[in-house]
Amino acid sequence: MSSISEILQKIRSKSPLVHNITNYVVMNNTANALLAVGASPVMAHAKEEVEDIVAISSSLVINMGTLSDKWVESMLMAAAQAKATNTPFVFDPVGVGASAYRMEVAQKIIETAIPNVIRGNASEIMALAKLTNSTKGVDSTIDTQDAIEGASLLAKQLNNTVVISGAIDYIITADTISKIENGSPLMAKITGMGCTATAMVGACLGVEENTHLAAVTAMVIMGVAGDMANEKSAGPGSFQMNFYDSLYELSPEVLAVKVKTNA
Amino acid sequence: MSSISEILQKIRSKSPLVHNITNYVVMNNTANALLAVGASPVMAHAKEEVEDIVAISSSLVINMGTLSDKWVESMLMAAAQAKATNTPFVFDPVGVGASAYRMEVAQKIIETAIPNVIRGNASEIMALAKLTNSTKGVDSTIDTQDAIEGASLLAKQLNNTVVISGAIDYIITADTISKIENGSPLMAKITGMGCTATAMVGACLGVEENTHLAAVTAMVIMGVAGDMANEKSAGPGSFQMNFYDSLYELSPEVLAVKVKTNA
Amino acid sequence: MSSISEILQKIRSKSPLVHNITNYVVMNNTANALLAVGASPVMAHAKEEVEDIVAISSSLVINMGTLSDKWVESMLMAAAQAKATNTPFVFDPVGVGASAYRMEVAQKIIETAIPNVIRGNASEIMALAKLTNSTKGVDSTIDTQDAIEGASLLAKQLNNTVVISGAIDYIITADTISKIENGSPLMAKITGMGCTATAMVGACLGVEENTHLAAVTAMVIMGVAGDMANEKSAGPGSFQMNFYDSLYELSPEVLAVKVKTNA
Numbered sequence: 001m002s003s004i005s006e007i008l009q010k011i012r013s014k015s016p017l018v019h020n021i022t023n024y025v026v027m028n029n030t031a032n033a034l035l036a037v038g039a040s041p042v043m044a045h046a047k048e049e050v051e052d053i054v055a056i057s058s059s060l061v062i063n064m065g066t067l068s069d070k071w072v073e074s075m076l077m078a079a080a081q082a083k084a085t086n087t088p089f090v091f092d093p094v095g096v097g098a099s100a101y102r103m104e105v106a107q108k109i110i111e112t113a114i115p116n117v118i119r120g121n122a123s124e125i126m127a128l129a130k131l132t133n134s135t136k137g138v139d140s141t142i143d144t145q146d147a148i149e150g151a152s153l154l155a156k157q158l159n160n161t162v163v164i165s166g167a168i169d170y171i172i173t174a175d176t177i178s179k180i181e182n183g184s185p186l187m188a189k190i191t192g193m194g195c196t197a198t199a200m201v202g203a204c205l206g207v208e209e210n211t212h213l214a215a216v217t218a219m220v221i222m223g224v225a226g227d228m229a230n231e232k233s234a235g236p237g238s239f240q241m242n243f244y245d246s247l248y249e250l251s252p253e254v255l256a257v258k259v260k261t262n263a
Numbered sequence: 264m265s266s267i268s269e270i271l272q273k274i275r276s277k278s279p280l281v282h283n284i285t286n287y288v289v290m291n292n293t294a295n296a297l298l299a300v301g302a303s304p305v306m307a308h309a310k311e312e313v314e315d316i317v318a319i320s321s322s323l324v325i326n327m328g329t330l331s332d333k334w335v336e337s338m339l340m341a342a343a344q345a346k347a348t349n350t351p352f353v354f355d356p357v358g359v360g361a362s363a364y365r366m367e368v369a370q371k372i373i374e375t376a377i378p379n380v381i382r383g384n385a386s387e388i389m390a391l392a393k394l395t396n397s398t399k400g401v402d403s404t405i406d407t408q409d410a411i412e413g414a415s416l417l418a419k420q421l422n423n424t425v426v427i428s429g430a431i432d433y434i435i436t437a438d439t440i441s442k443i444e445n446g447s448p449l450m451a452k453i454t455g456m457g458c459t460a461t462a463m464v465g466a467c468l469g470v471e472e473n474t475h476l477a478a479v480t481a482m483v484i485m486g487v488a489g490d491m492a493n494e495k496s497a498g499p500g501s502f503q504m505n506f507y508d509s510l511y512e513l514s515p516e517v518l519a520v521k522v523k524t525n526a
Numbered sequence: 527m528s529s530i531s532e533i534l535q536k537i538r539s540k541s542p543l544v545h546n547i548t549n550y551v552v553m554n555n556t557a558n559a560l561l562a563v564g565a566s567p568v569m570a571h572a573k574e575e576v577e578d579i580v581a582i583s584s585s586l587v588i589n590m591g592t593l594s595d596k597w598v599e600s601m602l603m604a605a606a607q608a609k610a611t612n613t614p615f616v617f618d619p620v621g622v623g624a625s626a627y628r629m630e631v632a633q634k635i636i637e638t639a640i641p642n643v644i645r646g647n648a649s650e651i652m653a654l655a656k657l658t659n660s661t662k663g664v665d666s667t668i669d670t671q672d673a674i675e676g677a678s679l680l681a682k683q684l685n686n687t688v689v690i691s692g693a694i695d696y697i698i699t700a701d702t703i704s705k706i707e708n709g710s711p712l713m714a715k716i717t718g719m720g721c722t723a724t725a726m727v728g729a730c731l732g733v734e735e736n737t738h739l740a741a742v743t744a745m746v747i748m749g750v751a752g753d754m755a756n757e758k759s760a761g762p763g764s765f766q767m768n769f770y771d772s773l774y775e776l777s778p779e780v781l782a783v784k785v786k787t788n789a
Contacts, residue, residue, distance in 0.1 A: 025290040025306050027551040027592075031717035036762050041717065042621065043551050046594045049625035056624065066290075068309045068333065070594065095305065098319065099312035189511060191294035191304065236299050237507030244763030248715060288553040288569050329553075331572045331596065358568065361582065362575035452774060454557035454567065499562050500770030 004259065005252035007208045007217040012038035016058035016206025020199060021045050021075055023065025023094065026192030029240075030061075030199040036247035037221060039203040047074045054081040058088075058206030061199050062115075064105055065094035072105050076112050083113035088205035088214075091115035092198035097127030110158070116211045118154070119163040119198045122147035129154045148177065161211045165197050169219040171263065173212050178263035180216070182223025184230035186239040197222045216263045224258045225250055267522065268515035270471045270480040275301035279321035279469025283462060284308050284338055286328025286357065289455030292503075293324075293462040299510035300484060302466040310337045317344040321351075321469030324462050325378075327368055328357035335368050339375050346376035351468035351477075354378035355461035360390030373421070379474040381417070382426035382461045385410035392417045411440065424474045428460050432482040434526065436475050441526035443479070445486025447493035449502040460485045479526045487521045488513055530785065531778035533734050533743040538564035542584035542732025546725060547571050547601055549591025549620065552718030555766075556587075556725040562773035563747060565729040573600045580607040584614075584732030587725050588641075590631055591620035598631050602638050609639035614731035614740075617641035618724035623653030636684070642737045644680070645689035645724045648673035655680045674703065687737045691723050695745040697789065699738050704789035706742070708749025710756035712765040723748045742789045750784045751776055 017040045022030060027043055034041040044053045047070070054060055060082045062075050082089040093106045106128060109115075120128065122143065129150030151162040151172040164170040167185070171178040187193040200222055204214035228250070229242035280303045285293060290306055297304040307316045310333070317323055323345045325338050345352040356369045369391060372378075383391065392413030414425040414435040427433040430448070434441040450456040463485055467477035491513070492505035543566045548556060553569055560567040570579045573596070580586055586608045588601050608615040619632045632654060635641075646654065655676030677688040677698040690696040693711070697704040713719040726748055730740035754776070755768035 023306070024287050024550050025294050028291060028554060028717060031551050032762065032766075035715050035717055042624065043549070043592055044621070044625070045592060046627060048595070049593070049627040052625035052627070066306055066308060067312070069311070095307070098305065099307070099315035101309060101312035101315070189298050191291060191298060233508075235508030235511035236295065237504035237511075240295075240507070241504055241763035241767055244766070245759075245761030248761035248763075286569070287550050288557050291554060329569055329571060330575070332574070358570075361568065362570070362578040364572060364574035364578070452561050454554060454561060496771075498771030498774035499558065500767035500774075503558075503770075504767055 003213060004217045004220055005256045007204055007214065008221060008250070008252050008255055010207035011203050014207050015040045016203060017042060017056065018059050018061060018199065018202040018206055019044065019053050019057035020061045020063070020202070021050065021071070021078055022061060022063035022195060025065055026195040029192040030196050032244055033196045033247055034199055034203055036244045037200065037203060039206065045071055045074045047077055050074045050078040051081045054078050054087055055085055059202045060087050060089045061202040062089070062109060063092040063094055063195050063198055064102065065195060067102065067105055075109060079109055079113040088116050088211070089113055090117040090119065090198055090201045090205060092195060093118065093120050093124050093128050094195070096120070096124045103127065114158050114160055116205060117161045117163060117201050117215045119165060119194070119201055121194060122164055122166055125154065125162060125164050126150045148172065161215045163201065163215050163219060165194055165219065169223065171212060171215045171219060176212065178216050179261060180219045180223050181260040182220065182258065183226040184239065186230060186233060186236050187226050189236040190240050216261065220255060220259045220261060221250065224255055227258060266476060267480045267483055268519045270467055270477065271484060271513070271515050271518055273470035274466050277470050278303045279466060280305055280319065281322050281324060281462065281465040281469055282307065282316050282320035283324045283326070283465070284313065284334070284341055285324060285326035285458060288328055289458040292455040293459050295507055296459045296510055297462055297466055299507045300463065300466060302469065308334055308337045310340055313337045313341040314344045317341050317350055318348055322465045323350050323352045324465040325352070325372060326355035326357060326458050326461055327365065328458060330365065330368055338372055342372055342376040351379045351474070352376060353380040353382065353461055353464045353468060355458060356381065356383050356387050356391050357458070359383070359387045366390065377421050377423055379468060380424045380426060380464050380478045382428060382464055384457060385427055385429055388417065388425060388427050389413045411435065424478045426464065426478050426482060428457055428482065432486065434475060434478045434482060439475065441479050442524060443482045443486050443526070444523040445483065445521065446489040447502065449493060449496060449499050450489050452499040453503050479524065483518060483522045483524060484513065487518055490521060529739060530743045530746055531782045533730055533740065534747060534776070534778050534781055536733035537729050540733050541566045542729060543568055543582065544585050544587060544725065544728040544732055545570065545579050545583035546587045546589070546728070547576070547597070547604055548587060548589035548721060551591055552721040555718040556722050558770055559722045559773055560725055560729055562770045563726065563729060565732065571597055571600050573603055576600045576604040577607045580604050580613055581611055585728045586613050586615045587728040588615070588635060589618040589620055589721050589724055590628065591721060593628065593631055601635060605635055605639040614642050614737070615639060616643040616645065616724055616727045616731060618721060619644065619646050619650050619654050620721070622650050629653065640684050640686055642731060643687045643689060643727050643741045645691060645720070645727055647720060648690055648692055651680065651688060651690050652676045674698065687741045689727065689741050689745060691720055691745065695749065697738060697741045697745060702738065704742050704787060706745045706749050707786040708746065708784065709752040710765065712756060712759060712762050713752050715762040716766050742787065746781060746785045746787060747776065750781055753784060
């Protein structure tokens with residue numbers, strides 16, 4: 001696990017600038033999680049500046065949790081700029097099966113620039129793999145296990161890394177399936193933990209070229225910080241607070257000891 | 264109080280999908296409160312998708328805390344769709360007397376679809392009842408008692424349920440006035456507790472057809488969770504955290520014991 | 527220090543209405559901080575109502591953390607209305623220097639109405655003083671000390687008060703430099719602490735005509751509450767919670783005892 005620990009150390013020492021075009025609900029959470037782990041967040045969505053911001057950033061995070069036409073326009077510009085500047089790009093297709101609009105936007109984004117990593121819950125990844133069209137809001141309604149096949153197809157088709165997060169997290173490429181079994185059930189009782197995981201992938205992509213390893217590391221950081229917070233928390237409110245504290249105090253050594261993965 | 268407890272149990276077992284078109288300030292709070300109590304929040308405001316999202320949701324929450332023209336357009340579309348699909352609808356006229364624009368928007372929304380429940384503070388309900396035009400921001404400046412008459416007139420005119428929240432909460436229909444005396448003074452020292460109460464009405468409307476009972480239950484849940492959080496908190500920061508924990512741990516039995524109401 | 531304590535007392539007794547046109551990331555934080563200290567926040571950004579809201583407010587806060595064209599239009603309308611109505615106005619040029627667009631918007635705002643106070647970090651103030659063009663996202667990358675000269679030039683040019691916040695806060699006018707040495711390193715590990723400081727300047731401007739004294743008081747309130755929170759916190763999550771509790775419990779007496787300033 002030395003490489004996972006090394007990536008955490010690099011985030012702390014390099015403080016990569018992570019450009020987030022994300023949803024209104026979680027902006028504060030994801031900025032705080034990025035700061036707590038040692039990265040440097042910037043949120044910017046105006047078409048007048050997204051290209052400039054992508055150009056100075058270490059990675060780009062696009063999350064379509066709360067969409068509207070102007071934001072979609074900027075997301076597409078930012079994705080194109082990430083491709084042009086070879087900036088690592090992670091995409092979170094929040095609620096993608098919940099409306100025709102979300103399906104259309106997700107497709108446009110992927111057509112503009114293939115994300116290095118896509119992270120979603122089981123139903124979002126299934127929807128993206130066009131294996132299903134039903135999503136219950138932004139929460140997952142199908143068995144994670146069922147989505148692995150869809151994710152593998154998607155990863156082969158796009159030649160990238162696909163993450164399915166849930167009680168067990170799966171990090172999937174064309175020919176590998178990594179499992180991470182850290183984390184707390186309370187993570188499903190707080191909004192934006194999935195979005196935070198995506199932002200964490202952005203932080204790791206900002207310092208690590210191997211996208212599979214970056215995605216594994218992000219999910220390990222989330223899971224181990226979740227384990228640590230879980231021990232101290234009475235419910236979702238205290239969990240949220242302890243999660244930031246855990247991200248902040250998380251040492252590369254603790255990460256290496258606590259990780260439960262086959263990666 | 265068995266019916267109030269039963270509604271909480273139904274939220275936990277059915278996890279109703281609550282569609283929120285709400286303000287930027289409180290999106291995170293209300294999503295977390297809905298998750299903590301057992302409901303499933305979705306935030307979506309694009310005109311391209313609000314009709315789709317209303318159609319799959321158990322209830323609709325419209326909150327006009329931070330307005331702009333595109334959002335108003337979507338609010339009206341969502342309200343019309345709620346009417347067309349018979350989806351229960353709760354409206355929060357945040358700051359309605361603070362500007363001519365807010366008054367105009369509130370009127371348009373109510374003309375498009377009469378909300379099953381309207382929840383506001385005393386000055387907002389008064390403004391809506393056209394009995395007053397002065398509002399100090401989004402906080403209440405007039406005596407709650409004075410607003411009860413306005414709320415009764417409004418409830419008669421619209422044939423719906425009107426909630427005035429404050430130190431004492433009033434749930435008012437054409438011919439009934441219910442009072443709830445739970446809650447903490449710290450709730451006025453945190454942004455979005457009123458908005459959270461409105462979202463909680465949405466959760467209850469998602470599982471209970473009797474709108475008066477749904478509104479009473481929502482305010483009881485808020486008040487009892489507020490009581491529980493108050494006992495553990497040193498100020499508004501710790502109160503906010505403990506409030507989510509309390510919503511999460513709140514049992515139907517505790518609810519039945521702790522409620523202070525004439526309903 | 528009696529005047530600083532008196533300003534805090536006035537905030538508590540008068541509860542000034544502070545109109546914020548601010549960014550999506552920090553709206554919740556700044557509203558909560560204003561409530562905790564005793565002020566009354568209102569967030570409104572629609573061009574249809576910003577003039578009405580400025581007219582009833584005690585002060586105006588413009589923060590350009592997350593820009594877009596419609597918001598800029600409203601910011602300019604609000605700034606013009608603040609000038610017309612003699613409403614005190616504080617400006618936070620978040621990330622100015624990170625894109626050409628932000629530089630352009632900052633200049634337009636200042637040309638529309640000279641802010642009574644400008645608050646930024648060292649690199650933002652430097653960018654504004656046109657002494658530098660490099661900004662790393664919204665965090666500061668140059669030495670605070672280096673920015674003091676730029677701030678002094680800016681304050682002379684605009685005949686206003688310029689605040690550089692950082693480990694040490696500097697409150698600078700054409701002929702004075704005040705230093706405040708309170709605060710916690712954890713404040714840099716939470717998003718929006720700078721934005722909260724700007725909102726706090728808004729609260730103080732709402733009750734105090736002397737803009738230099740208002741700005742000093744705001745930074746003292748932030749710093750002392752930061753000191754108090756620091757003693758109780760294990761990391762940024764618990765710090766954020768304790769910070770609100772500290773703002774709430776902060777007494778004028780404690781403020782006078784704990785302040786570390788040359789002002």
